[in-house]
Structures are given as C-alpha cells and as structure tokens.
Amino acid sequence: MRRNKPALIASISALALLLAGCTGQSATGAGSGGGATKDTLTLAMNADIQGWDPSNQPGYQGWPGEAVWDQLVKCNEFGKAEPDIADKWSISQDSKTLTAHIREGQKFSDGTPVDSAAVAATFEYMTSHGGSSGDYKGIKIETPDAQDIAITWPAPEPLIIAKACAPKITTKALLDSGKINDTPIGSGPYVLDAGATTRGSVYTFTKNPNHWNAASYPYQKLVVKVIESETAAVSALKTGQIDGTLISAQSYNEVQASGKQITTMHGVTTRLLLTDHLGKKIPALGSLDIRRAINMVFDKQTMVKSLYQGHGEPAVQIFRKGSDAYVDGMSDPYPYNVDAAKALMAKAGYANGFTVELPTMAGQNFETLMPYVSQQLGLLNIKVKQVPLSGANAIGDLLSGTYPVVLWQLGNLGESLKDIDVAVRPTGYWNLSHQPDATVEGLWKKIAGTSDVAERKAAQQEINKYIVDQAWFAPMVDPDGFYAHSADVKIDHVSDFEGLAPKLRDFK
Amino acid sequence: MALSVVKNLARSLAVLLVVTFATFTLMFGNGPGIAQAVLGLNARPEDVQREVVALGLDQPLLVQYWHWLSGAVTGNLGESFYTGQSVTEALSSRVPVTLALVVITLVLTVVLSVLLGVTAAVKGGWVDRLLQFVSVLGTAVPAFIVAIVLVFTFAVAWRMFPATGYVTPELSISGWVKSVTLPVVALLVGAVASAAAQFRTAVLDTLGRDYVRTLRARGISERHVIFRHVLRNSAGPGLTVLSLTTLGLLGGAVFIEQVFALPGMGQLANQSAQVNDVPMVMGTVLVTIVIVLVVNFLGDLTTILLNPKARTR
Numbered sequence: 001m002r003r004n005k006p007a008l009i010a011s012i013s014a015l016a017l018l019l020a021g022c023t024g025q026s027a028t029g030a031g032s033g034g035g036a037t038k039d040t041l042t043l044a045m046n047a048d049i050q051g052w053d054p055s056n057q058p059g060y061q062g063w064p065g066e067a068v069w070d071q072l073v074k075c076n077e078f079g080k081a082e083p084d085i086a087d088k089w090s091i092s093q094d095s096k097t098l099t100a101h102i103r104e105g106q107k108f109s110d111g112t113p114v115d116s117a118a119v120a121a122t123f124e125y126m127t128s129h130g131g132s133s134g135d136y137k138g139i140k141i142e143t144p145d146a147q148d149i150a151i152t153w154p155a156p157e158p159l160i161i162a163k164a165c166a167p168k169i170t171t172k173a174l175l176d177s178g179k180i181n182d183t184p185i186g187s188g189p190y191v192l193d194a195g196a197t198t199r200g201s202v203y204t205f206t207k208n209p210n211h212w213n214a215a216s217y218p219y220q221k222l223v224v225k226v227i228e229s230e231t232a233a234v235s236a237l238k239t240g241q242i243d244g245t246l247i248s249a250q251s252y253n254e255v256q257a258s259g260k261q262i263t264t265m266h267g268v269t270t271r272l273l274l275t276d277h278l279g280k281k282i283p284a285l286g287s288l289d290i291r292r293a294i295n296m297v298f299d300k301q302t303m304v305k306s307l308y309q310g311h312g313e314p315a316v317q318i319f320r321k322g323s324d325a326y327v328d329g330m331s332d333p334y335p336y337n338v339d340a341a342k343a344l345m346a347k348a349g350y351a352n353g354f355t356v357e358l359p360t361m362a363g364q365n366f367e368t369l370m371p372y373v374s375q376q377l378g379l380l381n382i383k384v385k386q387v388p389l390s391g392a393n394a395i396g397d398l399l400s401g402t403y404p405v406v407l408w409q410l411g412n413l414g415e416s417l418k419d420i421d422v423a424v425r426p427t428g429y430w431n432l433s434h435q436p437d438a439t440v441e442g443l444w445k446k447i448a449g450t451s452d453v454a455e456r457k458a459a460q461q462e463i464n465k466y467i468v469d470q471a472w473f474a475p476m477v478d479p480d481g482f483y484a485h486s487a488d489v490k491i492d493h494v495s496d497f498e499g500l501a502p503k504l505r506d507f508k
Numbered sequence: 509m510a511l512s513v514v515k516n517l518a519r520s521l522a523v524l525l526v527v528t529f530a531t532f533t534l535m536f537g538n539g540p541g542i543a544q545a546v547l548g549l550n551a552r553p554e555d556v557q558r559e560v561v562a563l564g565l566d567q568p569l570l571v572q573y574w575h576w577l578s579g580a581v582t583g584n585l586g587e588s589f590y591t592g593q594s595v596t597e598a599l600s601s602r603v604p605v606t607l608a609l610v611v612i613t614l615v616l617t618v619v620l621s622v623l624l625g626v627t628a629a630v631k632g633g634w635v636d637r638l639l640q641f642v643s644v645l646g647t648a649v650p651a652f653i654v655a656i657v658l659v660f661t662f663a664v665a666w667r668m669f670p671a672t673g674y675v676t677p678e679l680s681i682s683g684w685v686k687s688v689t690l691p692v693v694a695l696l697v698g699a700v701a702s703a704a705a706q707f708r709t710a711v712l713d714t715l716g717r718d719y720v721r722t723l724r725a726r727g728i729s730e731r732h733v734i735f736r737h738v739l740r741n742s743a744g745p746g747l748t749v750l751s752l753t754t755l756g757l758l759g760g761a762v763f764i765e766q767v768f769a770l771p772g773m774g775q776l777a778n779q780s781a782q783v784n785d786v787p788m789v790m791g792t793v794l795v796t797i798v799i800v801l802v803v804n805f806l807g808d809l810t811t812i813l814l815n816p817k818a819r820t821r
Contacts, residue, residue: 048779051591056547131547133555181592198601199593200779201674201771227672227769228779235659235671236769392784393541395549422550429549 039220041489041507044227044236044245048200052184054122054168055130059498061246063224066504067205068109069168069186072100072119072149073161078323079415079497081161084213085114085169085187095156095451098164102147106212108171109184109191116143121172123151135163156448158417158456189217189504201226216505237484244485246501249311255484263491265481267499268409269315270303270369272474273423275433276404284354285404291471293344295334297376298476307368308479315475317464318412318419320499325416325460333468338379345380353381359389359403366407373407404433409479414497416460417447424467439466516808520801524794528580531793532573535786539565542784546589563589576790585794586787588780595791598776603795605674605772609764610757612692617699617753622746624700625707626734629715639704646701651760655694655767662690672769691764698760699753706749710742717741743814751807755800 045061057065073081073089081089086100106114120141127136138154153160174185184192190205197203205222208214225242227233233245238258247255247262255262274294279286300314316332319325345351356377360366374384389397398406410430413419423430424440443466446459467473483502485491490508494501543559544551551559560566564575579586585595628639663671669690675683714720715738723733762774769775773792780788 048591050546051588051593053592131549131551131555134550134552181587198771199591200598200776201601225673225769226771228775229766229769231656232659232672232767232769235664236673238664239667239671241670241672391541391782392538392545396541396544399544399549 040223041219041221041244042223042225042242043507044225044233044242046226046228046230046233046246048226049203051181053129053180054170054184054186055126055132057168059496060500063222063504064192064203064205065168066188067190067222067224068184068188068192069170070106070114070188070211071167071169072164075162075165075415075497077414077493077495077497077499079162079165079413079418081165085119089164091160091451093451095158095160095448096154097150097152098160099150100148100164102149103212104147106187107210108187109208110171110174112171112173113146114169114187115146116149117146118171119143119149119169121175122167122169125175126167132166135159135166158444158448159415159421162415162418187211189214190222213505218508222504234484237486240486243489244483244491244502244507247482247484249309249480249482251484252309252311252482255482259487261485261487261489261491263483263485263494263502265483265494265496265499265501266320266478267411267481267496268479269318269412269475270365270409270477270479271315271318271407272373272476273406273408273410273430273432274404274472274474275406275431276435277433277437277470277472278435280433280435281404282354282356284348284350287348287350288471289344289348290350291474292334293341293348293380294377294382295471295474296337296341296344297380298373298474299336299376300332300476301336303372303477307372308477311482312477312479315478317468318410318423318473318475319416319464320412320414320419323412323414323416323419324457325420325464327461327464330465330468334471334474341380351381353383355383355385356405357385357387357403358405358407359387359398361389361394361398364407364409369407399429399432401432401434406432411498411500412478414499416464417456418497420444420460420463424463424472512812513809516805520805523801524797527797528577528790528794529573531790532576532786533569535784535789536569536572538784539563542589542786545783576787580790580794585791588788589785590783595787598788599773599791599795602771602773602776604676605770606758606761606765606774607799608688609691609695609761609770609772610754612688613695613699613757614750614754616692616696617703618750620696620700621703621707622739624704625746626711626739628704628708629711630734636708639708643701643705646697647705649697650763651694651698652763652767654697655691655764658690658694659767674768674770674772687770691768691770694764694767695757695760699757702756703746703749703753707742707746710745711738714738714742740814744811747807747810747814751803754803758796758799 043063045063047061049058049062049064050056054065054069070085072084072086074084076082085102085106087103089098089100091098102114102116102119108114108118120143123136123139123141127133127139140152142150151164157163168186170185174180183194189208189211191208193204193206203224207217207220211217227236227242227245230248230251233242234247234251234255236242237245237255237260252262272294274285274291276282276285284290304310304312304314314332316330317327342351345353358370360370370386377384387403410423422428425431425444426434426436426441440463443459443463447456450456481500483491483494491502491506492508493506495503495506539560540556542565543556543563546563547555547559564572567575576586583596585599587594588598624639628636659671662668669686673687675687677684720733720738723737724730761772762778764770765772765775766778773795776788777792779785780792
C-alpha cells in the first residue's frame with residue numbers, strides 16, 4: 001500500500017510553519033518577552049486593575065496607578081507622610097485640618113498645571129465615588145491660591161495622613177468629563193503609552209522626565225503584565241520575560257534555585273478573629289476563659305515549621321513589628337498548653353465544647369491551615385463546620401457578621417491606627433460583630449484628641465495590651481511574603497504600609 | 509436544502525436566546541454582593557446601595573435582560589462592572605487570540621487525524637495498535653499538564669519559545685508564531701488523539717462495505733478508492749467529531765490561556781465569572797454560543813453537501 005503523500009506533506013508543512021518561529025526574530029513591544037534591560041522594568045501582577053477611575057485603585061500591586069498618578073503626600077511603610085505633590089504640610093492641633101503647599105512647576109500629562117484646584121476637585125470627587133467615600137464625607141476644602149490648600153474633616157481625624165495619601169490627583173476637566181475610565185491623566189513618574197497597552201493584559205508606560213522626583217524612578221520604560229497563574233509568572237521570571245513577581249512559599253525553592261532574588265515582607269498575621277466578645281451569637285465566646293483556651297491550643301512553633309516550611313514567625317500580637325501599637329518584648333500570655341486550655345473550657349462550663357462555623361474562601365491558604373486548626377479546636381471538643389464562600393457575594397457574606405469567628409491571614413498594617421480602625425473598633429469592617437467596647441472607644445477618643453505623637457503611641461499600645469488580655473484574636477503566625485525578582489533589579493526597601501508588595505519607587 | 513438551512517438558523521436563534529437568558533438568570537440576584545466587590549471592603553452600606561442603582565442591578569430580572577438584549581442587538585454589550593471597559597472593546601482584542609489558537613489547532617487536527625486515522629485503518633498491525641495506544645494516552649492526559657511539560661521543556665529549559673504572553677501578528681509574524689506554538693501543541697495532543705481514533709473507526713467501517721470490495725474488484729487503484737470513496741463516506745462521523753473537537757478546544761483554551769498567560773477569551777471568561785462581572789460574562793457567553801452555533805451550522809451544511817441522503821431529511 002502506498003503512502004498518503006499529500007496528507008503527509010500537508011502535515012509536515014503545517015508543523016514547519018509552527019517551528020519556523022524557533023528561528024524567527026525576537027519579538028518586541030506589547031505582549032512580548034521584554035525582560036530585564038537597563039531601561040525597561042517589566043513586572044507581573046496577578047490581577048488586573050479596575051480601570052482608570054482614581055477613586056477605585058488597588059493599593060496591592062497598584063503599579064499602574066503609582067505610575068500615572070501622584071498623591072498630595074505619599075505614605076511610607078509606617079503610614080507617615082512623605083513629600084509628593086505637596087512639599088510642605090501640617091496638621092492642626094485639633095487633628096481636623098491638613099494644610100498643604102503644592103510645589104511649583106508640576107504639570108499633568110495633558111500639560112495643565114498641578115494646582116490646588118485639581119487637588120480640591122480630586123478630594124471632592126472622592127466624597128461621592130469609590131468604596132472609600134465615607135473617609136471624605138463632610139470635608140471642607142479651601143484654596144486660598146493656586147499652591148495652597150486646606151482640607152478640613154468634620155471631626156478630629158486620627159487617620160488624616162492616611163486619608164490624604166489615598167487620592168490619586170487628576171484634573172478637574174477629566175473628572176467632569178465623564179470619561180474617567182478612558183485614559184488616565186496624572187502627574188506621576190510615568191505616562192501611559194496607550195498604543196502599546198492592551199487592557200487586561202499588558203500596560204506600558206514611558207518615563208515622565210519632568211516628574212519632580214524622576215531620579216527615584218530609574219527605568220525609562222515600565223511594562224506591567226497581567227499574569228494570573230503563579231506557575232506562568234514564575235516561568236516568565238525564570239526565562240527573563242519579566243523582572244519581578246509575587247510568589248508564594250510553594251514557589252520559593254524553585255525561584256531560589258534558579259538564581260533569582262527574593263525579597264521577604266511581613267504584611268499579614270494568620271489569626272482567628274473571635275469577634276463575638278459578648279457571646280450574642282456563640283454564647284461560649286462571651287467567656288474570656290473560652291477565648292483564652294482557644295489561644296492556648298495552637299502550637300505556633302510547629303505551625304511555622306510544618307505549615308509554613310519555616311517561612312514565618314510565631315505571632316503574639318496582631319500588630320506589625322515597628323508600628324506604633326506594637327509592644328516590644330511582649331511574651332506570649334497564652335503559651336501552647338492543651339491541658340490548661342481544657343481546664344479553662346471546663347471552668348467556663350464548656351467541657352463538652354460547642355460548634356463554630358468557619359467560612360472559607362479561595363486564596364487564604366485554607367487547604368493547609370484548616371485541617372490543623374480544626375484538629376486543634378477538636379481537642380477542646382469545639383467542632384468546626386466549614387462554610388465555603390464564593391462568587392461576588394463572598395466578601396459581603398464574610399463581613400456580614402453571620403460568622404463571628406473567622407480564620408484569616410489578615411493584613412497587619414504599618415500604620416497601626418488603621419489596623420485599630422478596621423479590625424478593633426466597633427465600626428471596623430473586620431470587627432465582624434461590631435460590638436461596642438468602652439475601653440477601646442475611650443482610648444480611640446484619647447488618640448483623636450491629641451496630636452502628641454508619644455501620647456498617641458502609648459494609647460495604641462494600651463489598646464494592643466487590652467485586646468491581647470481580652471483574647472479578641474488568636475494570633476498564630478506572621479508568615480513571610482515573597483517578592484521574586486531578577487538580580488538586575490534592586491529592592492532594598494519595601495515602602496508599602498500594607499507590607500504586601502514593593503512600591504514602584506522601591507525598584508532600583 | 510434551503511429549508512434545512514432556514515430550520516438550522518431558526519434553531520440556532522432559539523438556542524442563543526435560551527442560553528443567554530439562562531446565564532443571565534443564574535447571575536441575577538447578586539446586586540449588593542457585586543457592588544461590594546466593585547467598591548471594596550471599606551465601602552459603607554449607602555455606597556453599596558448607590559452602586560447597585562448605578563449598575564442597574566436594582567431592576568427586575570426581565571428588565572435587566574431586556575436592556576442587555578436590546579443593547580446586544582445594536583452591538584452595545586455594555587461595560588464591565590469592574591473596569592468600566594467596553595465589553596465589545598475587550599472582546600475585540602481577546603476573541604482573535606482564542607480563535608487563533610482554536611483555528612490553527614483545528615486545521616492541524618484535521619490534517620493529522622485524517623493522516624493518522626487512515627494510515628492506521630489501512631495499514632493495520634503494529635501501526636494500528638501504536639496509534640490506539642497513543643490515542644488513549646493523548647486523550648487521558650489533560651491539556652494543561654501537556655502545557656506545563658511543554659513550558660518547562662521548550663521555554664524554561666531550552667528557551668526555544670516564550671513561556672508566556674502573546675504577540676499580535678501585526679507586530680511580528682515570527683513573534684506571533686512563537687507565542688502560539690506551545691499553546692497550540694498543548695491543545696493539539698488531545699484533539700488529534702481523539703479525532704484520529706474516530707477517523708480510524710469510520711474508515712475501517714467504510715472499508716468493510718460491499719461497494720469498496722466491488723471497487724477494488726473492478727481494479728480501481730487503492731489510492732483512488734481511499735481518497736475518492738472511502739474518505740468521502742467516512743466524512744460524516746469525522747465532521748461530527750471535529751464539531752465536538754472545536755467545542756472542546758474552546759473549553760481547553762480556558763486552561764491553556766491561564767498556563768501561558770494569553771490574553772484570550774477564556775482568560776476573560778474565567779476572570780469575569782469569578783467576580784460576577786455580568787456584562788463581561790454575557791459578552792463571552794454570547795461570542796462562545798455564536799462560535800458553537802456557526803461550527804455546528806457549518807458541520808451540518810458540509811454534511812448536507814457531502815451526503816445527498818442528508819438533503820432529503
């Protein structure tokens with residue numbers, strides 16, 4: 001029987017067409033493997049940005065936003081203000097008013113000057129747009145001239161700097177145009193190159209040579225690629241297609257073996273949130289003994305060694321080391337002791353335990369943590385019922401207060417006031433049961449009523465000691481976070497107050 | 509034949525309406541959840557409510573669906589809840605990526621599976637057994653596993669192809685070929701394995717027919733018998749398999765695009781479905797249904813053209 005020559009030739013031709021690419025010229029531009037060069041920084045981010053509305057920009061991996069926009073002031077890793085659009089600023093004695101001077105000579109990417117009118121328009125815009133509009137409710141803005149601005153909150157605002165750091169300053173004309181999502185206008189260190197950008201896939205920026213702080217951004221070109229899969233991002237890093245990406249502990253050894261650099265960060269604390277302090281939903285949690293018993297049942301050293309492969313430290317408090325609320329040298333008041341924990345359960349009348357529902361969501365390392373946590377709570381006869389949350393309602397359900405106990409790798413912020421605001425105060429969205437507490441609110445008022453740094457710090461540490469004593473949380477581990485990058489890129493310092501990823505200005 | 513075509517089109521339109529309405533219904537009722545996800549953790553209840561209204565999620569199901577459908581008819585598929593990007597704009601950059609993968613894979617699948625299927629059926633013996641073994645293996649191994657192996661071998665170890673990313677042909681033809689090669693090969697393995705086995709069976713079945721024996725008895729060359737008669741009569745089952753393969757490739761592209769970080773429709777569908785981005789999900793569903801219906805329509809049409817008996821049904 002003769003061979004089927006036409007089909008064979010067709011097949012070989014098709015394969016040859018594909019393999020022809022092996023010898024083709026290397027690609028350049030959007031979507032290509034750019035890689036590390038002296039003048040291009042190519043980063044991967046594992047989720048796309050939510051468009052170009054300045055009121056809705058992520059802090060986490062927010063490199064596109066950091067590229068195109070400046071803020072009035074920038075926050076450092078501990079939430080302290082650093083110069084940006086404003087070169088000078090001050091806060092009033094009553095902690096209500098931020099007064100700032102805008103440096104002269106700055107221009108937006110459309111050529112218009114950066115002035116107090118633009119800053120005022122952006123802050124006004126924040127009062128009615130995005131998810132943080134509550135932070136700006138009731139503000140009054142005065143602009144005595146083009147370079148000076150005063151923003152006044154209706155009540156003493158301890159987080160005034162954090163709130164001044166957030167808005168990305170753009171032009172009034174763009175904000176009024178209704179085309180906020182089309183093309184961003186900012187005065188940041190880079191300008192979007194729309195022609196080399198494909199939304200959802202790759203964003204390309206060219207350096208703004210007129211930026212006031214251009215020297216802090218050494219790269220002539222910035223490319224940010226959306227690569228959702230960590231496996232794909234690691235492959236891209238190893239082959240030089242990108243210069244940096246966030247990685248998990250699972251990829252640590254592989255990346256290290258490939259000769260790439262890894263920067264370690266400490267931005268989260270794995271913890272149980274025991275928010276039903278009054279025992280309204282789970283009566284047992286109203287007992288301090290029960291909350292303390294739960295704290296004593298986790299062997300933190302073993303967790304670090306076995307669950308985090310040594311990448312982390314046992315946690316005693318929820319605040320980040322170096323932040324104002326962190327208490328240096330605090331020893332663990334609840335060392336691992338199952339027998340003592342059982343005794344506390346019996347003393348509280350819960351020797352036979354009770355049942356808790358723990359919600360689970362993708363991306364929280366539950367597959368590793370939950371078996372251990374369930375097992376340890378089981379030693380106290382506390383039965384864990386896992387409730388998987390998914391889809392768009394997941395976050396709403398999680399924060400609804402339906403589940404007063406949550407296992408979470410929750411951020412520990414460099415600005416501990418913010419941590420107190422969101423996770424400790426009754427109004428905080430991570431204080432899931434929102435139960436009032438006179439001690440915490442009294443100390444918060446003390447913080448709001450003074451501008452003395454030392455007094456504020458002391459009050460924050462008092463809050464910390466109080467919630468540790470009251471066992472509002474069961475902190476377990478401060479796991480390491482990792483940013484992998486090529487040796488050509490230097491990252492000496494991570495200035496993200498969330499501690500989750502380097503900021504654009506950290507890439508040298 | 510014209511009646512068959514009209515019937516096919518009417519059926520396709522009905523399927524399109526049913527599937528889009530079913531998809532819309534499945535995503536309905538998540539208004540506050542979607543608004544909260546759009547605004548973030550910090551959003552106050554009043555902000556969430558404001559966003560629900562702004563996105564039109566406070567409207568009844570039928571009203572929302574009608575708005576979407578009437579917009580879709582005029583080519584306006586709305587804007588993403590999350591990015592504000594026009595759905596049409598997003599699809600216009602992503603559909604070509606996915607179609608490139610699927611069409612190239614399909615063309616190669618036709619060529620390779622016919623070649624392998626016919627060779628195995630005609631030659632028999634060890635060639636046939638080898639094909640069956642390889643076919644089972646190729647069908648059993650998921651495309652994303654093949655993709656990962658390809659990345660580690662040809663991108664990471666040998667640096668012959670890029671590990672991730674997509675280059676448009678307008679930018680660089682060779683760059684485009686390089687960027688689609690590994691994804692296409694990853695999709696091709698399973699598709700060829702499955703289709704070749706089906707072609708082999710169809711050809712074997714046809715070779716056993718009386719008229720083939722008659723043709724051979726008349727002294728007609730084997731090549732003529734195979735290419736003019738056997739292949740033509742085996743085409744019916746083969747086309748059905750290729751229709752199904754095309755749909756399978758669309759599904760496989762979702763995973764392959766993740767592994768190779770390709771900005772295709774599968775990646776968009778995956779991202780959008782995770783966060784209930786209704787306009788984006790509806791856009792990707794609509795395009796997918798249209799592709800499926802067109803493939804089925806073309807499959808039916810080809811069958812009608814090749815097989816006179818099908819025209820009378």
